[in-house]
Amino acid sequence: MKKKYRIKKNEEFQYVFRHGKSFANRQLVIYYIKKPNQEHFRVGISVGKKIGNAVTRNRIKRYLREAFQDVQPQINAAYDIVVIARNPAKNMGYAEIKRSLMHLLHKEKLI
Template sequence: MKKAFRIKKNEEFQSIFKNGKSFANRQLVIYYVKKIDQEHFRIGLSVGKKIGNAVTRNRIKRFLRQAFQDLGDTIQDHYDIVIIARNPTKDMGYEEIKKSLTHLLYKEKLLNK
């Protein structure tokens, strides 16, 4: 995932949490805010220490990044999206995480038709 597609700064995360909309399922929480001046979507990932050790957290982040890369063409532009992983994700494989992420994006109408 290119740097232009990432959210890294804490101020940006806090702004999305404060001003954005949220939706959740059992495995993931999504926060998103529309940014008209952006040409493409950006993502931020958050996997807390309660989920597991560094190896587990990095695996979940890797799966989420790959899922976003696979879904890249179908995600609407002009959005900042933050994904927070919940505890059940530690036992999930790539396909399950991608399915859960797709479900969230579809429910919130962030996927192109």
């Protein structure tokens, strides 16, 4: 995923948390906010230390980035999305994480 599609700054994460909407399932939580003047969506990924060691956290982040890259053409352009992984995500493979992410995106009509 290209850098222009990522949220990196803490202020941008906090803005989405404070002003955006959220939705969750057992494995993931998404926060999103509409940004009408934006030409493409942006994604921030957060995996806390409670999930596991660095190897586990980085694997989950890789899976989430890859899942977003697969569905990139379907996602509505004018959104900032922050994804937070929950504890059950550490035992999941790529296909399960993608299915969980797609469930959230469909429920909130971001696709």
